[in-house]
Amino acid sequence: GPEAAREKSLWRDHPFTAxxxxxxxxxxxxxxxVFGSIVRADAFxxxxxxxxxxxxxxxxxxxxxxxRLCKHPLPSSLAAEARRLVRSSYDSLAGxxxxxxxxxxxxxxxxxxAIPFEAVRLGFETFATDLNxxxxxxxxxxxxxxxxxxxxxxxxxGCAKGTWAxxxxxxxxxxxxxxxxxxxALAEFYPEPTGAGIEEQHRLGEISPGTASIIPIGWMxxxxxxxxxxxxxxxxxxxxxxxxxxRSSECAAVKLSISTxxxxxxxxxxxxxxxxxxxxxxxxxxxxxxxxxxxxTVADIDYVKEQGWAGKIFYRLIxxxxxxxxxxxRLYLAPSKRDPLVPNEEQLGNRLWELCEASGLTIPTESIxxxxxxxxxxxxxxxxxxxxxxxxxxxFLDRQLLCLLQFAHEIRLAYVEMVNQGYGIRPAG
Numbered sequence: 001g002p003e004a005a006r007e008k009s010l011w012r013d014h015p016f017t018a019x020x021x022x023x024x025x026x027x028x029x030x031x032x033x034v035f036g037s038i039v040r041a042d043a044f045x046x047x048x049x050x051x052x053x054x055x056x057x058x059x060x061x062x063x064x065x066x067x068r069l070c071k072h073p074l075p076s077s078l079a080a081e082a083r084r085l086v087r088s089s090y091d092s093l094a095g096x097x098x099x100x101x102x103x104x105x106x107x108x109x110x111x112x113x114a115i116p117f118e119a120v121r122l123g124f125e126t127f128a129t130d131l132n133x134x135x136x137x138x139x140x141x142x143x144x145x146x147x148x149x150x151x152x153x154x155x156x157x158g159c160a161k162g163t164w165a166x167x168x169x170x171x172x173x174x175x176x177x178x179x180x181x182x183x184x185a186l187a188e189f190y191p192e193p194t195g196a197g198i199e200e201q202h203r204l205g206e207i208s209p210g211t212a213s214i215i216p217i218g219w220m221x222x223x224x225x226x227x228x229x230x231x232x233x234x235x236x237x238x239x240x241x242x243x244x245x246x247r248s249s250e251c252a253a254v255k256l257s258i259s260t261x262x263x264x265x266x267x268x269x270x271x272x273x274x275x276x277x278x279x280x281x282x283x284x285x286x287x288x289x290x291x292x293x294x295x296x297t298v299a300d301i302d303y304v305k306e307q308g309w310a311g312k313i314f315y316r317l318i319x320x321x322x323x324x325x326x327x328x329x330r331l332y333l334a335p336s337k338r339d340p341l342v343p344n345e346e347q348l349g350n351r352l353w354e355l356c357e358a359s360g361l362t363i364p365t366e367s368i369x370x371x372x373x374x375x376x377x378x379x380x381x382x383x384x385x386x387x388x389x390x391x392x393x394x395x396f397l398d399r400q401l402l403c404l405l406q407f408a409h410e411i412r413l414a415y416v417e418m419v420n421q422g423y424g425i426r427p428a429g
Contacts, residue, residue, distance in 0.1 A: 004029045007072045014072075015142050021112030021135065028070045030114040034122055035069060035082060038103060039089045074121070083123035101125060113139040120147070157422040174418070178410045185406055189343040189351070189399055192216060193322065193333050214331055216341075218321035220254075221397070224264060224314055225290075225307045229297040234262035235316065236292050236299045242281040244319065244332055246274065252332060253281035254318050258294045266318045266334035308388030309376070315397060317342055343399060352402045359409040363401060364392040 004026035007014070016024055044065060045058030068078055090103040105119040110128035112135060119126040120143055128139055149167040158164035159173040193214060222239040235258070242254040252270040255278075259265040271277045284290065288301040299307075307313050320341050322331040335341045356362060367373065368390055369382050376386050389395060396404070 001028075001070070003070050003072065010072070015117065016112060016114075018141060019134075019138050021138055024112045025114040027114055027118055028072055031074070031118040031122070032066060032070050034105065034115060034119050034124070035086065036066075038093070039085050043085055043089055043092075079121055083121075086123050110139055111135050113142045116143050157424060174414050177417075178407065178414055181410045181413070182403070182406050185410075186403060189348055189402065190216065191341060191343060193320065193339060193341060214322040214324055216320050216322050216333075219317060219341075220319045220321065221315050222256075222264075222318050224316050225299055225304055225312060227292040227295065227297055228299055228303050229292065229295050232292060232295040232297060234258045234292065234294050235264045236290050237264055237316070237318075238285055238290050238299075238304065238313075239318075240282075240285045242284060242318070244268075245330075248273075251277065253277060253279075254332075254334070255279050255281075256284070256293060256318065264316045264318070268319065268332050268334050305376075305386050305388070308386075311388065313387065345398070348398050348402060352398055352405070355402065355405055355409065359405070359412070361405050361408055363405070367391055 007026045007028050008024075010017075014027075016027075041058045041062040042055070043058070044061035045054045046061070069082060086103065102123055102125040105116070105124040105126050107115045107119075107126075107128045110116050110130050111132075113128060116126045116128035116139065126143070128143065130136055130139065146167055149164075149170075152160070152166045153164035156164035158170055160169065164170065165173065193216065222237045224235045224237050227234050227236050237256055239256075242256060244252040244254060250270060250272060251274055252268065255267045255269055257265045257267070269278060288304075290299045290304070291297070292299070304313070317335050317340075320333045320335070322333060323329070324331070333339075333341065352363070368385060369377075371377055371385065371390075373390055375390075378386050384395065393401060
């Protein structure tokens with residue numbers, strides 16, 4: 001229903017933002033399914049009602065309760081009432097065979113864990129599994145670990161003056177520890193914009209060249225190929241549209257053009273509405289065919305695939321998303337010759353090699369879909385191999401690989417530091 005649809009759009013204060021699962025089921029729908037599987041409408045029938053109206057009143061009361069139950073977030077008082085009804089219904093169904101244990105639920109294909117998560121909240125003794133190891137880890141993190149380690153514990157080692165601060169605060173503490181170390185190690189490869197670049201931003205008057213510190217938070221790239229016209233040979237972006245955002249009162253987009261040296265050039269434009277935009281940001285690649293911005297020659301899909309297998313698809317930065325240290329809103333900067341906003345590639349490659357040597361980590365060069373290196377087969381729904389992306393490392397830029405490997409390295413060091421500080425595994429209960 002509408003509440004379940006609204007829940008899927010939430011990006012804050014929701015357990016499944018920890019890791020998105022592609023077949024995620026809304027908690028609200030899962031809660032309703034689990035609750036409705038054991039609690040019948042007659043559980044809501046008023047005892048003093050005439051017998052002729054018992055069923056209709058029970059259904060009416062059940063509907064009202066379901067309306068309250070199917071909201072996010074779920075109030076703790078309502079969860080307690082739902083658990084009471086589940087237990088009462090279970091005892092009624094079990095009759096003389098009832099035990100002191102809670103009702104049990106088994107989900108053999110639990111995926112992201114929505115059904116077992118809600119079953120636990122409703123008082124079930126819950127068992128869940130999945131063949132996919134990622135799904136299994138998600139289930140541990142959403143259903144198991146919070147019950148085992150969620151609360152503070154004065155007799156266990158932790159970050160709160162030597163005691164366990166509870167799972168949420170411990171994760172936040174060590175997350176900050178890892179982030180700080182990663183930032184120190186990687187800062188030189190994420191250069192901050194200079195005054196020369198700030199003049200490219202789209203909201204004229206809000207920031208002027210030379211304004212101090214704005215913080216980059218995102219880098220938007222496009223893949224590109226060389227124009228197939230022998231007389232042209234400029235860079236052709238492989239991007240369908242270049243909108244940055246579209247709101248009722250304002251919109252912004254990147255205008256891509258070709259500079260005198262044949263390379264892609266970015267400019268940021270803003271307008272009060274889409275009709276006022278001086279170009280069409282949606283008029284780029286169509287039906288997997290990209291037209292040259294200079295001569296109009298189409299880089300068709302077969303040409304792009306051949307360029308990919310020849311190792312000739314490359315990347316170009318088109319904008320950097322920034323925020324202010326104080327205040328809200330986003331600012332968009334275009335790279336320029338004066339402020340390219342990208343790191344030195346040679347230094348980046350050297351650091352990547354040094355990190356692998358020091359940490360024992362390796363670049364993920366395993367084959368995608370476990371096919372031969374020369375196979376162009378599009379299998380298992382994986383659509384990148386036809387473009388020459390045959391191993392996992394080819395999905396990332398060198399800087400992205402460095403960042404991911406640095407995080408993996410620091411997370412390993414965090415574990416070592418926890419052991420050195422005397423952290424242990426506290427059993428459930």
